[in-house]
Amino acid sequence: MSSMIGENIKLSIFGESHGVGIGAVIDGLPAGEPIDFDEIAAQMARRAPGRDKTTTARRESDIPEILSGVVDGHTTGTPLCAVIRNSDTHSSDYDDIKRFPRPGHADFSAVARYGGFSDFRGGGHFSGRLTAPMVFAGAICRTILKRRGVTVGAHILDIAGTCDTPFDPVDPGIETLERLSHSAFPVINPEAEAKMRAAIEEARMSCDSVGGIVECAAMGLPSGLGDPIFGGVENRLSAAIFGIPAVKGVEFGNGFAAAHLRGSENNDAFRFEGGKVKTETNNHGGILGGITTGMPIIFRAAFKPTPSIFKEQKTVDLEKKCNAELKIKGRHDPCVAVRAVPVVEALTSFCMLDLMLGGSRYDA
Amino acid sequence: MSSMIGENIKLSIFGESHGVGIGAVIDGLPAGEPIDFDEIAAQMARRAPGRDKTTTARRESDIPEILSGVVDGHTTGTPLCAVIRNSDTHSSDYDDIKRFPRPGHADFSAVARYGGFSDFRGGGHFSGRLTAPMVFAGAICRTILKRRGVTVGAHILDIAGTCDTPFDPVDPGIETLERLSHSAFPVINPEAEAKMRAAIEEARMSCDSVGGIVECAAMGLPSGLGDPIFGGVENRLSAAIFGIPAVKGVEFGNGFAAAHLRGSENNDAFRFEGGKVKTETNNHGGILGGITTGMPIIFRAAFKPTPSIFKEQKTVDLEKKCNAELKIKGRHDPCVAVRAVPVVEALTSFCMLDLMLGGSRYDA
Amino acid sequence: MSSMIGENIKLSIFGESHGVGIGAVIDGLPAGEPIDFDEIAAQMARRAPGRDKTTTARRESDIPEILSGVVDGHTTGTPLCAVIRNSDTHSSDYDDIKRFPRPGHADFSAVARYGGFSDFRGGGHFSGRLTAPMVFAGAICRTILKRRGVTVGAHILDIAGTCDTPFDPVDPGIETLERLSHSAFPVINPEAEAKMRAAIEEARMSCDSVGGIVECAAMGLPSGLGDPIFGGVENRLSAAIFGIPAVKGVEFGNGFAAAHLRGSENNDAFRFEGGKVKTETNNHGGILGGITTGMPIIFRAAFKPTPSIFKEQKTVDLEKKCNAELKIKGRHDPCVAVRAVPVVEALTSFCMLDLMLGGSRYDA
């Protein structure tokens, strides 16, 4: 199935970039949870395009209409559906996509998959716009997690080689996560922002784009959540995070760097601290054997550079069956990693709530 | 659920390292597929420990007994169950695990998850031994894929910083994949083996361990397989690969390196070649929008250093609720990445077959 | 999960009777299938209330708006979401439901399940109104099935003991199914309608309600669809059909009557007929071992009498925690079985398409 994820709660995403609307169905939410409409608006605004030069000029109101699952500002426990109507679409910009697939986009694979019947306007169901309902769903989950003492936050760790200070994996700081998760350009080191913006602007001026790395943390999860083998926290989170367009790598704790460490360097020593078992370091990103240890969850997602660039590119003409050249028009972010931060947080919030709801099952 | 994966075929893994036996159930296999028992034996042997100094001294016969799903050497189409009985177990080596959790292992999180009731002997259900039924299942899938023109192979790209030649992502070479997938120490550059073995031996001599990176390729898949958003090839493969103990990162195509590239460098230009659409480069690892492009699938998995080291380590005494020291006994690989290669290939073969079976559905 | 079904295609239902709207997401539809908007309108009209005295006086426009998954009148292959907005709601009629649960309704069990947070207006997510998106989804599936030679139709077999002619299980007749599936009061024997209407009217006049039995047939399915044990046609169809409010029994072929037959009477003899294997009788309703035989699928669903009656009834006051009396107001069908016919057909069409899409998988 294309667009569904979750075990104890299910998130289903529908819609196409230039169709009537996009949205989400969340099934399995606990009943009686208050909805924080300000939080939803704040998170939607973080993801929304058109704020400044780092992002596309497309303006979207992006106000989700909740159709079901909420009464008197609280979840009913039955499926919550929300719809965001599309507007400000310039479909003519995309007329040729089906014939001349854009390099780095899903246009060609979509032709192969759906035989030319999928919606190509603006990337259709493959568009980055489909992350809007993810952010909506994440905002709902975030509020529910907050009442259970769990905080999720992420920052731009790296854009084109310009780096922010990484999280302290042992204690990323709840206030830091709170601040990042309400920031438009979330970085830990305030000096990183100007340099990163400069790198993005430089790429934009040369009709090109840049990639980046987002680092995410979740604090407050109890130990003992998750399942072994294919049901681990890494398995579930990566299956969700790769659902964000442009993600090409996911790593937990030390991740790829662990390949160059010795066991004596990478192992996290257990210690009692304030009567609770902690680890002195957190090289495993809060996960051992797929199960939470009670330490912060730490992971990173690599975003490729935006495939929509304004330089001329080589492609094929699927109609005439010959090689062709292509120059992309339209409005596009020169770096998707910035607006991806709230999306990473959103899917992480969803996964953390999914884990929390499943975990209590075994105490019965 | 702990131990189940797949959409069109389901793989379910059961067992504990020092229990009666371990095994797999594969449900949804096509009927009438010949079983290649030599291939199964060959793949099981590649994963089996006790071959040389790079691996643990534990000897296992590891001969899976097929209980169901096969008649006259062909799949019946109904669930195939195979069991591998445990033998040569030294459970006394593990008596203290429940009380003194080993750093880097799942012992502590298992206590949190199962309240002290899980099987701690040899890591129980979290043991690397559970990869044996994965290799069995992969060998079945590999033969079925071969009949459909798909080849899967992997190599040790990096051990402790000592690197093999990476795959040519545009054409890893079917013969190369075939050779690697039947090699005990699979490397592309024959000179890499000695250096890697030396690095492992050095770690072993200092009572320590090393990590590594495995690179995997799959050739022959048609374009148009996979589903958008959460159903993409990256989502499904990563959800499987993180099921191998010690994996802490997964990346596709350029992966994390893409974060430092420009769009003009990372985009893969489409070209007609012999009447078929190809890409000049394959920076996306054969996947665009979660869907196969017809180019080789390329990904890498990062393995942390074996957590079982023979140096003294800090831990806790969960009984007396105080800090403690621990010295691990038993038999352990100083580097899991070597024996992990056939496991990576196995789960990849499973996922590729799962994709193949799902893909044809939409042609109906 | 509450509201999701299907294996190869997934149907997800959301919404509450008196909320903003109700709808369906269908994920996994084949791409390029033409949408027959007239068929959708015709089926929605059959289910819609307010047509005559046998049904509730509530008038609903019930025009589903397709938000996604359809471009240029064809399915895209990505999730199809449709929404029906609620209107003509008299929520004040339901003010007391939460406090005084209605006998035979889900009000009390919903309090137990959702702690008083579910939407009680008009039955909320448990309302018969939620069958509207089912009918919509069924109309989509029906058109796709038609192109593959499969026809689904149902009739009112029995209302309060007044019976229609049952299907000939060996050959219900494609024309008959076509006619029934576009009839407002679907019966095989035209004389049955007047008698049934009289029985319903009699109940209505005495402030009471009646139950009924719907019989459904599907013709044109190839043999070999479905899976053994829990994946059989009976398992899947019953799991869907019990999703229609008021269904309390489902039987296939001879069903409960088979309990009173001998094997020699109930077995269906195989015979070659026109070069194809058929059975002389069809006591098994086209299903053996959970798998289709190629004979027509035949099943019956029992509907209880509408629980909303206008007689005074005994209930409890959940606020004061004492016994109470209740007199239901509002508008209600005296017999749900009539409007249930298109719903039974719809879910059957969904299940038949789900089977068809799965079946081809094993030919690969």
Add this chain to the structure above:
Amino acid sequence: MSSMIGENIKLSIFGESHGVGIGAVIDGLPAGEPIDFDEIAAQMARRAPGRDKTTTARRESDIPEILSGVVDGHTTGTPLCAVIRNSDTHSSDYDDIKRFPRPGHADFSAVARYGGFSDFRGGGHFSGRLTAPMVFAGAICRTILKRRGVTVGAHILDIAGTCDTPFDPVDPGIETLERLSHSAFPVINPEAEAKMRAAIEEARMSCDSVGGIVECAAMGLPSGLGDPIFGGVENRLSAAIFGIPAVKGVEFGNGFAAAHLRGSENNDAFRFEGGKVKTETNNHGGILGGITTGMPIIFRAAFKPTPSIFKEQKTVDLEKKCNAELKIKGRHDPCVAVRAVPVVEALTSFCMLDLMLGGSRYDA
């Protein structure tokens, strides 16, 4: 998928009647639950054939070997796999099945489904023998339910028209359920047994078979379990119960009889009783809107007469493609309903535990 069921715990059944062995994997069991090996043996014995003239003469030891998921007599919480080896198989009895499909059996549909590759010996994966691992799994669940105050029991309500006293739906009696669930021929009215045995014997003497109805009850479930629409108790139980070979109908509470009642007769009045909400009657079998009411769960399953009869029957010769005659040899129950009672109880126990584990989720 063929052979998997459950939401919060998953039951997977594998094996063929005359293969190496059959078995079950149960994933998601709570950890630390004591295993009652006597209960397992007792339940296996009830289902085992060869006890007397009402059942087949085949003798099976049917001792399941637990391979995983249990340590020191308690569940570990990781997948529990048990295997029952086949013995006493007379495969030559079945040589012709593939060519001459037996009426009323899955032989023909299996050829259509698996292209002649499935295991035909003794019905293979479709055999009634596959209910043995179901009974094993049910015995595990039964013990876990008992600790949570839930009791499941069933009886033979009807064989060939000879009836037992039905359950009092308001209170079937815990002692009665306990007694029935450990009886070899479970009836409420002791006089029914002799008459039923006579009816079975009469059929056997005339080389024929008879059908029957099993009625099942579950007491002690709290209100508020289950999910709306497709996730209701009826949906889940029927999806499981139709997994028992020969079941052709399932009804809850009044079931099909409700179709002939008026709403005023069928509605269950709510009343406070001992401070708890009860219903005066239990026509709904303890389920409203798919959710438990706290009243006993009551349902009935209709079993067709054993298709294996010793009279000559008409069939086809699939090799020569012509009509043929068939006389079944081997050993077969003249009535499957007797041995089916523990199987109905087993799957009901599984479903009730699945519901219990899911239900607590929403209290978090």
